[in-house]
Amino acid sequence: MLIMAYSLSIFLMITLPLALAAGLRRVSRPVWLLFSVGSLTFILSQAVHLPLNDWLADIGFLPKSSVDELPLWRTAVTLGLTAGLCEELARAAGYALIKKLKPIWMRWQDSLMLGLGHGGIESMIFGGVLTAAGFSSLLSMREIDPNTLGLNTEQLAALKLQLELFTASPWNAILPLIERTLAISIHVVFSLLVWRAFARGKLSRDWYYIPLAVLYHAAVDAAVVWTAETSSANYVLMMLIFTSTLLPGWAWALWLLRKERVLRAAIKRERERQVGDSSIWAELSVFWAASIKELRQLWRTKRLLVMGAVFLIFGMGSPVIAKFTPLAFRSIEGMEMFAEMIPEPTAGDAMGQYIKNLAQFGFILAVLMAMGVVVGEKERGVAAMIISKPMPRWAFVSSKLAAQGVMYLTGFILAGTGAYYYTLFLFEPLALGDYALLNGLLYLWLMVFVALSVLGSTLAGSTVSAGGIGLGLAIALLLAGALPRYGALLPGGLMGWANQLGQRAAGVAASLPGSASASAEVMANGGAAASALVIILMSLVLAIGVFEQQEL
Amino acid sequence: MSEAMNAAQPGVPAEFSEFGPESAAIYCQNLSKHYGEIQALEALTLSVPYGSVFGFLGRNGAGKTTTMRLLAGLALPTAGRAWVAGMETTSARRQARLRFGYLPQEPAFYNWMSACEYLEYVGQIQGLNKAKRASQIDRLLALSGLQDAARRRIGGFSGGMLQRMGIAQALMGDPPVLLLDEPTSSLDPAGRYEVLDMISQLRGKTTVFLSSHILTDIERVCDTVAILHKGRLVLVSGKDELLEQHPVNAVELEFEPIYGSSDQEMLARFSSALQEKAWVASVKRENARLRVMVQDVSRGKRELLPLVMAHDLSLNRYEWVRPSLEDIFLQLSA
Numbered sequence: 001m002l003i004m005a006y007s008l009s010i011f012l013m014i015t016l017p018l019a020l021a022a023g024l025r026r027v028s029r030p031v032w033l034l035f036s037v038g039s040l041t042f043i044l045s046q047a048v049h050l051p052l053n054d055w056l057a058d059i060g061f062l063p064k065s066s067v068d069e070l071p072l073w074r075t076a077v078t079l080g081l082t083a084g085l086c087e088e089l090a091r092a093a094g095y096a097l098i099k100k101l102k103p104i105w106m107r108w109q110d111s112l113m114l115g116l117g118h119g120g121i122e123s124m125i126f127g128g129v130l131t132a133a134g135f136s137s138l139l140s141m142r143e144i145d146p147n148t149l150g151l152n153t154e155q156l157a158a159l160k161l162q163l164e165l166f167t168a169s170p171w172n173a174i175l176p177l178i179e180r181t182l183a184i185s186i187h188v189v190f191s192l193l194v195w196r197a198f199a200r201g202k203l204s205r206d207w208y209y210i211p212l213a214v215l216y217h218a219a220v221d222a223a224v225v226w227t228a229e230t231s232s233a234n235y236v237l238m239m240l241i242f243t244s245t246l247l248p249g250w251a252w253a254l255w256l257l258r259k260e261r262v263l264r265a266a267i268k269r270e271r272e273r274q275v276g277d278s279s280i281w282a283e284l285s286v287f288w289a290a291s292i293k294e295l296r297q298l299w300r301t302k303r304l305l306v307m308g309a310v311f312l313i314f315g316m317g318s319p320v321i322a323k324f325t326p327l328a329f330r331s332i333e334g335m336e337m338f339a340e341m342i343p344e345p346t347a348g349d350a351m352g353q354y355i356k357n358l359a360q361f362g363f364i365l366a367v368l369m370a371m372g373v374v375v376g377e378k379e380r381g382v383a384a385m386i387i388s389k390p391m392p393r394w395a396f397v398s399s400k401l402a403a404q405g406v407m408y409l410t411g412f413i414l415a416g417t418g419a420y421y422y423t424l425f426l427f428e429p430l431a432l433g434d435y436a437l438l439n440g441l442l443y444l445w446l447m448v449f450v451a452l453s454v455l456g457s458t459l460a461g462s463t464v465s466a467g468g469i470g471l472g473l474a475i476a477l478l479l480a481g482a483l484p485r486y487g488a489l490l491p492g493g494l495m496g497w498a499n500q501l502g503q504r505a506a507g508v509a510a511s512l513p514g515s516a517s518a519s520a521e522v523m524a525n526g527g528a529a530a531s532a533l534v535i536i537l538m539s540l541v542l543a544i545g546v547f548e549q550q551e552l
Numbered sequence: 553m554s555e556a557m558n559a560a561q562p563g564v565p566a567e568f569s570e571f572g573p574e575s576a577a578i579y580c581q582n583l584s585k586h587y588g589e590i591q592a593l594e595a596l597t598l599s600v601p602y603g604s605v606f607g608f609l610g611r612n613g614a615g616k617t618t619t620m621r622l623l624a625g626l627a628l629p630t631a632g633r634a635w636v637a638g639m640e641t642t643s644a645r646r647q648a649r650l651r652f653g654y655l656p657q658e659p660a661f662y663n664w665m666s667a668c669e670y671l672e673y674v675g676q677i678q679g680l681n682k683a684k685r686a687s688q689i690d691r692l693l694a695l696s697g698l699q700d701a702a703r704r705r706i707g708g709f710s711g712g713m714l715q716r717m718g719i720a721q722a723l724m725g726d727p728p729v730l731l732l733d734e735p736t737s738s739l740d741p742a743g744r745y746e747v748l749d750m751i752s753q754l755r756g757k758t759t760v761f762l763s764s765h766i767l768t769d770i771e772r773v774c775d776t777v778a779i780l781h782k783g784r785l786v787l788v789s790g791k792d793e794l795l796e797q798h799p800v801n802a803v804e805l806e807f808e809p810i811y812g813s814s815d816q817e818m819l820a821r822f823s824s825a826l827q828e829k830a831w832v833a834s835v836k837r838e839n840a841r842l843r844v845m846v847q848d849v850s851r852g853k854r855e856l857l858p859l860v861m862a863h864d865l866s867l868n869r870y871e872w873v874r875p876s877l878e879d880i881f882l883q884l885s886a
Contacts, residue, residue, distance in 0.1 A: 289676035381660035
């Protein structure tokens, strides 16, 4: 129940911003690309914000290890101001760029979409990914004696408090979701505030909205820091104070929208449009038809067959390779001594081989199979034929990712079944739950690269350049996995988790710090799983946004 | 439509620019498209009446395909708007794309699909129910003469079959307007005949907006003609009115077939002599046939035959005719 509640909360923190954006789009038709632009302004602001906070901590202006090092008011105000300055100035830079390049994207609904993108990616990262990382770590530590972790008294107390909070009730899972929903709403308000500086085309007159947004953002963040430190983990009180800081912003935004009578008019227009135009169900039905067509295409062009065969061979082959590698060495004259050096193979080796094979060949297949899905049809002119029909562009791109997803799911079912059978035959049975989860994690990891390749295929002008872009994005992501502090939260972290699961499924004890027994506790990396989902969804959103703007 | 707008298009009568989005099958309002410094289409304002087979003429690069892509919502206008059957197509609305069928210059299909499967897929995208899809597929395969090839892979179709398939897919869902971009340009004479025949069958049922640089095709199937030159609309008119507006000022001369170089030289000398005459506008020669555009008809009628006799040529046919669409087109787009 606890796991389900937190999983649902994390899933909603990741998908709610997209659902809100989809709703806004149906009401007033801002372009999807603005969601990505809003997300980018947040990411760029953090590229300055996080190092700035580190530097301020280094020079003693912010506490380095404990909040008690400095007066709380000063810490709260400083943190608020750095967040406000970095994020609102990034937002202002985004508006300045849009005004120059695409002035038609300066409507009120465009500013709401930018706000949803900015607050949305924050919700996905700070809400979804970090909550998932924290929750999965705490879940893994439930079985471990905290005293064996080598923490000081203060850290130990904080850990115990967090553990208590996380495990007290499944209802606690709703708290981060509420907090993130509130945060998204205030980001929309900040976005409207900065928009006002640019909207009337007289920045010299309306400039004051930018410092106003900075100060309001700083005030909200400072209040959050203050209450977090003084409310003794009373989350209801924290939420109430947080909400009260948002009230003026909400009131102003509603006043603004009512004043311009835009909201009511937009909803009325949407109602009228729904009557004569396509409903969401009509669009979903086209998406379904397109997905089925994609799957038939994969089948008829033999791609599904080839991919299934490759996965099956690597699935069945992995335990075989693990089992017979020492025998192969023994049979080669002069190599017998190497065979002696190789320990007796186990089911754990079979699992290691399985993960290695699927990761390496799956990665190559993911890039190769997906690189032409969009650009190939653009090059041949089929996309123009189909898009001239009532095919929503989102459905055109999404159906391709969905079909690829089904193809790799089929591949993993075949590979998984083959590997399970041969491991059973050559070694011993695997723990089915761990083995299924392992395959799920590998699938999620692979889908990240499929999504990046689909994005590359949308961005590129030719199949070759699509492959280059897809491969470049994938390598950049793999390299980012080596970043200190954040690298483990990227999808590469799924591999470590999958390897531990593989060993446990094979009955081999993993050596974890503080592991009480040889029953092998696995250190789950929920953060990596959540970040994989975020990257898949954001790649898709960017691909749709870009495709919507492309001329065919 | 404002007078200023009409003034910007001097060759466009009010009836082809005054109807608004609601009453015209196609309505473009100041539709423009620039690619950097290049002006592919400049402030096109045009009404296409319902039921017409509308020929959109222009040389290569005149802006015909750009107009088609803007109407089909595949390109974004730099300025202006366009409506098809009363619904704006430049606003990326899904429903607007049910109002027209579009055939690009080089239609491309999923080659692994059969004709039947492709039409079925198009019907699904258009939200047609199963029964309606089945009946429309049967009807369109019959109309396009592809019944026998219905289950064959599209990848194995000839050029003519692909174009007919293209028109069939454009007609799926019974759209009120058909946008055909150079549907015959890549076909051999037999293929062209088949496609033009298919378009002729649509007369009165569907508004056809047909772009082409092949004037004989336009002359054969269209009832209304617009001429686009360097991105600007220079003329819109009913085809018959257009031809009637231009007086009988062309004469066709057909001589005895040429058998030797001496005949050849004699005809060449005659052609050169004609071109030197002040009353002659242009001379076009094709084997033993000459088509002479005349500036001063009365002088032409007086002086032409004596000139033929002076060059000792044997004349088989002598006929005063109206200028063809090609003559008018060349004159306007010169």
